[in-house]
């Protein structure tokens with residue numbers, strides 16, 4: 064149902080978690096993704112706008128920096144999603160309840176009443192289902208079958224056309240005291256027309272249900288708001304059940320629209336089977352959308368992702384950039400999709416063009432480098448310049464690692480180049496985290512171009 068929305072939300076949180084810096088481009092592109100996903104789920108445009116503003120505000124909040132900012136942003140995203148979905152409000156049952164389900168044709172009343180009956184019977188309630196849909200010929204039969212199949216008590220009168228008379232049936236009234244949860248199925252219409260209005264009013268007056276629940280299918284999306292309001296103007300509505308969440312992409316719209324009416328969504332149903340019903344809890348719903356256990360797990364994930372990246376960056380920035388770290392970085396870079404990744408560590412640098420073909424054959428080369436490093440003495444690893452001073456060392460290492468001397472030379476060249484690149488970056492800005500100017504970028508990109516000749 065919410066696969067698409069869920070996928071985009073997960074992607075958005077991952078992007079926040081994995082970015083070392085939340086620059087404007089990233090924030091705006093994440094917001095755009097979120098907007099598209101929410102609108103596709105039929106969430107009201109003005110609600111989406113409000114939501115985006117809150118995310119934007121959190122992202123550009125100057126008072127919050129670094130890791131805290133990411134945590135803050137994820138938290139705001141999480142909270143705001145919960146906020147548009149409304150508060151959790153449980154359907155609290157008293158000792159004796161008479162609950163009437165109302166809704167338009169085909170909204171899912173009869174199926175849902177069986178699901179609810181089964182749900183509460185399993186939790187110890189004495190349940191009876193009463194069929195007051197005398198409008199549709201097959202309605203009684205449907206309720207009967209569902210009740211028998213799931214071993215729930217029921218009462219129907221297939222020959223009576225007046226629902227009030229069914230309700231007043233002496234047999235029913237005599238036996239009804241044995242049950243502490245009476246669930247009433249009512250008739251639907253294509254719209255809330257005069258006929259349905261007068262029927263609902265009459266039923267409400269006579270039965271005096273302790274609660275009345277409006278059943279609406281997810282596919283009506285935002286229209287749920289108007290429908291809920293319209294029904295509320297006829298009889299008091301205690302809450303809502305949204306059905307068919309499994310088969311509509313518009314469930315987000317239906318849920319958020321209900322939240323706007325302040326009528327609580329007690330349950331959602333997500334399938335045709337008897338157990339396909341669950342209490343609606345915005346918190347767990349959002350957690351599921353984001354694919355996380357809860358907010359804490361999510362924040363933990365952000366921290367871990369940032370922790371790793373910070374270390375990487377520290378190494379890259381360090382003057383003590385050893386040849387081992389170089390290979391280590393090159394390997395990571397290879398894993399992560401090459402220099403593109405290094406670029407993403409450095410704000411503003413993402414627009415620098417990396418020549419095509421730069422990353423080809425990288426894997427094999429790195430494998431060789433690992434062998435080379437193993438054949439180097441600890442002293443050589445610390446001072447790779449020794450190799451340049453005494454070329455006999457190069458021959459020895461090449462022999463020991465089973466590569467050509469040119470491979471060793473190439474590795475040294477690339478190491479020096481990367482070191483130089485890092486120094487240049489530092490000189491230009493002193494701190495990568497502040498971002499680079501266009502001019503600095505051009506300079507760096509030029510230097511970067513050197514890598515091309517070396518095949519790095």
Ligand SMILES: Nc1nc2c(ncn2[C@@H]2O[C@H](COP(=O)(O)OP(=O)(O)OP(=O)(O)O)[C@@H](O)[C@H]2O)c(=O)[nH]1
Nearest residue numbers: 168169170171172173174251306307332333334335
């Ligand atoms: N996929 C899916 N189908 C559902 C769900 N809930 C109900 N349905 C189906 O929706 C259709 C209509 O459900 P009913 O329970 O008959 O709806 P109703 O409101 O009683 O309809 P009327 O009595 O005609 O007004 C049936 O085919 C149900 O199987 C759900 O959560 N998921």
Ligand SMILES: [Mg+2]
Nearest residue numbers: 172173196202
């Ligand atoms: Mg029905």
